[in-house]
Amino acid sequence: KPPGRGMRIVNWHDDRLGLAKIGKENLRKVFPDHWSFLLGEIALYSFVVLLLTGVFLTIWFKPSMAEVDYTGPYQLLKGTPMSEAFASTLDLSFEVRGGLLIRQIHHWAAILFVAAATVHMLRIFFTGAFRKPREINWLIGLGLFMLAMVEGFAGYSLPDDLLSGTGLRFADGLMRAIPLVGTWVEFFVFNGEFPGTAIVPRLYMVHILLIPALLLGLVAAHLALVVYHKHTQYPGPGRTEKNVVGYPLFPVYAAKAGGFFFVVFGVLTLMGTFLQINPVWKFGPYNPGEVTAGSQPDWYMGWLEGAVRITPNWEWHIGHTTWSWNIFLPGVCLMGVLFTLLVAWPFVERWITGDESEHHLLDRPRNVPTRTALGVAAMSCYAMFWLSGANDIIATHFHLSLNSITYFMRGAIFVVPIIAYQITKRICVALQRADRQRLLHGSPSGEIIREPNGAFHEAHVPISDDEAWTLTQQKTYPVLAAGSIDDRGRKVSKKRARWMKWFLGDNVPKVTREELDAARHHAEIGSSRSATQAEITD
Numbered sequence: 245k246p247p248g249r250g251m252r253i254v255n256w257h258d259d260r261l262g263l264a265k266i267g268k269e270n271l272r273k274v275f276p277d278h279w280s281f282l283l284g285e286i287a288l289y290s291f292v293v294l295l296l297t298g299v300f301l302t303i304w305f306k307p308s309m310a311e312v313d314y315t316g317p318y319q320l321l322k323g324t325p326m327s328e329a330f331a332s333t334l335d336l337s338f339e340v341r342g343g344l345l346i347r348q349i350h351h352w353a354a355i356l357f358v359a360a361a362t363v364h365m366l367r368i369f370f371t372g373a374f375r376k377p378r379e380i381n382w383l384i385g386l387g388l389f390m391l392a393m394v395e396g397f398a399g400y401s402l403p404d405d406l407l408s409g410t411g412l413r414f415a416d417g418l419m420r421a422i423p424l425v426g427t428w429v430e431f432f433v434f435n436g437e438f439p440g441t442a443i444v445p446r447l448y449m450v451h452i453l454l455i456p457a458l459l460l461g462l463v464a465a466h467l468a469l470v471v472y473h474k475h476t477q478y479p480g481p482g483r484t485e486k487n488v489v490g491y492p493l494f495p496v497y498a499a500k501a502g503g504f505f506f507v508v509f510g511v512l513t514l515m516g517t518f519l520q521i522n523p524v525w526k527f528g529p530y531n532p533g534e535v536t537a538g539s540q541p542d543w544y545m546g547w548l549e550g551a552v553r554i555t556p557n558w559e560w561h562i563g564h565t566t567w568s569w570n571i572f573l574p575g576v577c578l579m580g581v582l583f584t585l586l587v588a589w590p591f592v593e594r595w596i597t598g599d600e601s602e603h604h605l606l607d608r609p610r611n612v613p614t615r616t617a618l619g620v621a622a623m624s625c626y627a628m629f630w631l632s633g634a635n636d637i638i639a640t641h642f643h644l645s646l647n648s649i650t651y652f653m654r655g656a657i658f659v660v661p662i663i664a665y666q667i668t669k670r671i672c673v674a675l676q677r678a679d680r681q682r683l684l685h686g687s688p689s690g691e692i693i694r695e696p697n698g699a700f701h702e703a704h705v706p707i708s709d710d711e712a713w714t715l716t717q718q719k720t721y722p723v724l725a726a727g728s729i730d731d732r733g734r735k736v737s738k739k740r741a742r743w744m745k746w747f748l749g750d751n752v753p754k755v756t757r758e759e760l761d762a763a764r765h766h767a768e769i770g771s772s773r774s775a776t777q778a779e780i781t782d
């Protein structure tokens with residue numbers, strides 16, 4: 245029987261594109277399931293929403309700083325001189341059908357996009373998903389993260405209202421504060437002195453062409469690597485370094501992911517409908533002589549703003565040059581430090597542990613206490629900078645002195661991370677101890693038993709096989725002394741030994757096979773199969 249019409253169409257495509265082979269290889273690809281794997285997806289879907297809504301905005305937005313008098317329907321600004329960019333944003337908001345909705349969806353999507361990418365990055369960090377073989381994807385991710393911030397900033401600057409102009413003034417300050425070449429950089433970017441008439445058209449080109457193209461390319465490479473490496477999975481029953489336990493890409497994962505895209509789009513549309521964002525008509529057109537009261541950047545720029553607000557007023561004058569540390573240090577250097585640390589971390593950790601093996605099972609954050617504590621310390625430091633960016637709002641809302649908040653924050657950015665580090669580390673170690681207890685002695689049953697001699701004890705029930713599996717699947721590393729030889733045959737230097745002690749020293753010793761066997765015979769959990777049947781890796 246000759247193939248039917250449908251089959252002929254399929255065959256026609258297959259002969260030309262090799263779809264059957266691609267499908268066979270990829271459609272059954274297994275994806276593990278965990279809520280934290282949705283974070284990358286949220287970033288991806290909000291990026292798609294940004295592309296869709298962004299194209300709509302380009303139809304109406306005029307990237308020009310030529311001056312016009314406003315003639316639109318918003319009475320309060322009637323006749324006010326403003327740039328075409330600002331006038332077209334007002335038109336978009338008041339005259340274009342659906343324009344305000346799309347503008348607001350675009351803005352909320354931008355905020356969600358950067359937030360999801362940031363929390364996704366934290367997920368990768370805390371679970372050690374950046375380890376071999378995913379270091380390159382970590383670096384691509386960092387590229388995405390940096391571009392996302394610049395893209396958001398460029399978009400925020402386009403409408404040329406008083407708030408966005410104030411943000412640009414801030415960026416102008418950062419550029420000018422670069423020692424020796426600052427003024428040149430400013431002239432190069434603004435085509436002369438701030439604000440000039442070139443910046444909006446330039447940022448427009450960056451915003452709708454340059455960075456979206458780079459983002460698209462990097463996102464494609466990022467996802468291709470996720471498919472190539474296969475997704476990591478959390479330790480759990482049946483999961484090992486050599487398998488992936490989950491659902492096949494088609495139909496389960498595809499249906500879930502497709503559905504989730506519409507959930508993200510739907511939520512963003514509801515936000516765009518009901519939650520006002522960036523009402524530029526209230527701020528008015530940009531005028532370099534004015535600043536909006538209580539002006540705040542979008543959330544992801546808040547930490548830099550805060551850093552600039554709390555840095556003391558340090559300035560050197562050498563010859564004819566001015567070295568403005570009060571902006572250069574917090575602005576340019578802080579960003580440099582953050583990204584250098586993020587880029588370096590996978591390699592630093594690898595150097596310390598000396599681990600060359602591949603990792604597809606994720607770390608439970610408690611099992612790597614120093615990394616987890618460092619992450620929490622960094623987050624708390626970021627939060628302090630971020631709060632400092634709102635020092636004026638905190639002062640007015642809580643009736644506090646702006647100066648006291650500033651002085652407090654100057655101390656807090658150093659003290660709070662140290663406290664956060666110590667507390668997190670202690671919690672992780674305590675959780676490790678609790679896991680050890682559960683594995684060896686089962687879980688407390690809440691049932692108090694009175695013994696013949698009058699003593700009381702609490703009965704323990706064995707933990708499940710599944711839990712025992714999870715608790716035993718953690719790679720551990722020995723803390724080696726200086727001069728000893730590691731398992732790759734390299735001599736441990738003094739420096740590396742010190743770092744090893746810092747990084748690994750507090751870990752609770754892993755349960756050994758002997759301990760498990762001994763526990764089996766222990767009266768408390770006499771019948772427990774679970775602990776003894778669990779496989780001990782490494």
Ligand code: HEM
Nearest residue numbers: 294295298299301302305351354396399400402452456522
């Ligand atoms: C404006 C962010 C991608 C076109 C904006 C604004 C933000 C933003 C925060 C200010 C919105 C407002 O007026 O309240 C982002 C981010 C993107 C992205 C984070 C991607 C990661 C795109 C793309 C296009 C685009 C791909 C076009 C193809 C525009 C236009 C405006 C704008 C024309 C000015 C209109 C206006 O401000 O209302 N963008 N955007 N954007 N964006 Fe994007």
Ligand code: HEM
Nearest residue numbers: 281284285287288361365373381382385386388389475476
């Ligand atoms: C995995 C998208 C930013 C590092 C993923 C996944 C998606 C994704 C969809 C698979 C699902 C998941 O694990 O969540 C994106 C998008 C980004 C972004 C759209 C933003 C623009 C980042 C950043 C980093 C990063 C900032 C780190 C610095 C990784 C790594 C994986 C991954 C290492 C593999 C994780 C694993 O297999 O467990 N990304 N990502 N990504 N992402 Fe991203």
